[in-house]
Amino acid sequence: MSESVLVEQIYPRLPVFLQNAACWYYGKKEARVRCGKIFEQRLRELMNSEKWSAAEIESYQNEKLRFLIRHAYDSVPYYRERWKALKLSPEDIRNRGDLAKLPVLTKEDVRQNFSRLVSERVSRHELVRRHTSGTTGKALHFYVTNEAIAFQWAIWWRHRMRFGLEPGSWHANFTGKRVVPLDQSSPPYWRWNRPMCQALLTMHHLTPAKISSVMEFLNTNHFDFYSGYPSIIHMLALNAFEAGLTLDAPPRAVVTGAENMLDFQRRDIEKFTGAILTDQYGCSEGCGNASHCPQFVYHEDFEFGILEGAELSPNHPAKSILCTGFGCDAFPFIRYEVGDAGVWQQDGAACSCGRHSRAMTRIEGREDDYVVTPEGARIMRFDYIFKDALNVSEVQIVQEQMGEITARVVRRSSYGAKDEAEISREVQRWISPTIRVRFEYPGEIERGANGKFRAVVSRLKSSASTQASDHANH
Numbered sequence: 421m422s423e424s425v426l427v428e429q430i431y432p433r434l435p436v437f438l439q440n441a442a443c444w445y446y447g448k449k450e451a452r453v454r455c456g457k458i459f460e461q462r463l464r465e466l467m468n469s470e471k472w473s474a475a476e477i478e479s480y481q482n483e484k485l486r487f488l489i490r491h492a493y494d495s496v497p498y499y500r501e502r503w504k505a506l507k508l509s510p511e512d513i514r515n516r517g518d519l520a521k522l523p524v525l526t527k528e529d530v531r532q533n534f535s536r537l538v539s540e541r542v543s544r545h546e547l548v549r550r551h552t553s554g555t556t557g558k559a560l561h562f563y564v565t566n567e568a569i570a571f572q573w574a575i576w577w578r579h580r581m582r583f584g585l586e587p588g589s590w591h592a593n594f595t596g597k598r599v600v601p602l603d604q605s606s607p608p609y610w611r612w613n614r615p616m617c618q619a620l621l622t623m624h625h626l627t628p629a630k631i632s633s634v635m636e637f638l639n640t641n642h643f644d645f646y647s648g649y650p651s652i653i654h655m656l657a658l659n660a661f662e663a664g665l666t667l668d669a670p671p672r673a674v675v676t677g678a679e680n681m682l683d684f685q686r687r688d689i690e691k692f693t694g695a696i697l698t699d700q701y702g703c704s705e706g707c708g709n710a711s712h713c714p715q716f717v718y719h720e721d722f723e724f725g726i727l728e729g730a731e732l733s734p735n736h737p738a739k740s741i742l743c744t745g746f747g748c749d750a751f752p753f754i755r756y757e758v759g760d761a762g763v764w765q766q767d768g769a770a771c772s773c774g775r776h777s778r779a780m781t782r783i784e785g786r787e788d789d790y791v792v793t794p795e796g797a798r799i800m801r802f803d804y805i806f807k808d809a810l811n812v813s814e815v816q817i818v819q820e821q822m823g824e825i826t827a828r829v830v831r832r833s834s835y836g837a838k839d840e841a842e843i844s845r846e847v848q849r850w851i852s853p854t855i856r857v858r859f860e861y862p863g864e865i866e867r868g869a870n871g872k873f874r875a876v877v878s879r880l881k882s883s884a885s886t887q888a889s890d891h892a893n894h
């Protein structure tokens with residue numbers, strides 16, 4: 421039986437205790453990779469290198485970079501051919517500054533050269549296939565290894581440890597995964613993943629009708645921290661406010677990632693939890709990461725990869741982020757254009773936290789509107805739906821009125837009626853069982869004034885984000 425049949429058809433029909441057992445089983449499997457020996461070793465190393473001097477960081481990164489470039493040239497056909505055509509050899513790239521000589525790797529390059537980006541040195545059974553759609557809705561496939569996953573989790577835990585948390589701290593994870601079936605209409609609206617020390621709460625159940633059960637759960641279980649997308653935790657805060665409910669057992673910290681934290685979200689979440697909010701920036705491709713320090717500056721996790729800033733337009737303070745990852749030799753990302761932008765601190769500017777790694781003060785480029793469902797949920801991300809939609813070139817979700825959304829799909833030639841039905845089904849599964857989906861098929865999706873793609877556009881008269889800001893002023 422395939423995993424998707426298990427997840428899509430069997431799991432939602434199981435009684436709650438068996439769903440918890442399934443989460444336990446999955447968590448146990450996850451924990452072997454995410455908290456295993458490699459993770460522990462990496463975390464120890466990271467704690468040790470955290471406050472290295474600028475010179476130590478530079479020499480570490482240059483050495484890692486030379487190794488990566490040599491490895492890619494010798495064993496990854498795509499890089500070898502492309503660099504050879506440009507008459508570049510590994511000797512040309514000696515340090516971080518030399519990276520600018522190499523071409524940028526775009527998402528389209530990865531899509532078109534997927535199999536030629538795999539290292540010939542890595543045995544096939546080590547490869548773990550992953551995919552993401554980012555915010556543009558275009559599916560992107562790549563490989564990672566268990567070792568790379570463990571490294572990334574060590575990076576994420578080092579960030580959390582800066583705020584007094586430790587592996588083993590109990591937390592509530594606010595997720596878009598459908599661990600609680602969408603059509604469930606009575607509590608519990610949560611499941612336990614005990615091997616990973618977490619309770620899972622899904623965004624679809626943080627609605628006005630269910631918020632008092634969710635709050636009771638959070639108040640009777642003392643979680644050390646909350647984690648998840650800012651938009652989901654914000655939804656919790658907003659609906660709790662509106663219902664006049666407060667947290668009796670607030671977490672020590674709220675750890676967010678994967679989305680831009682918008683100012684009104686930060687304000688509302690802080691007001692709701694009274695906890696420290698800390699954010700990290702990363703990408704699912706696992707080729708670069710930056711994490712808040714206690715001064716709330718994003719420090720490049722320099723051991724994990726290099727983040728460069730490439731000019732977007734003259735006088736624009738934010739620069740496009742290019743990632744060169746040290747974590748995964750099996751499918752290297754070198755100067756990979758993630759599609760986000762950051763505002764860098766000047767090189768050499770010391771942070772009062774005592775870290776010397778390069779730093780960004782702000783991340784831009786992931787701001788989007790919300791869609792409001794008839795159930796009252798505010799949905800910012802539609803990635804889940806389009807992960808497997810290979811016949812879709814690009815998609816934008818527009819909401820003009822309550823109860824309905826328009827999917828503006830740029831089709832590939834293979835797109836057909838089957839895809840339309842599949843997208844409608846997925847919206848009903850992931851977003852709302854009652855929302856209507858209309859389709860439009862433009863030739864292309866226009867960009868905003870800043871050249872950025874907006875994945876979600878709300879044209880509701882009183883948009884969710886306006887309501888949120890108004891609320892915070894009261």
Ligand SMILES: [Zn+2]
Nearest residue numbers: 713717771773
């Ligand atoms: Zn700092």
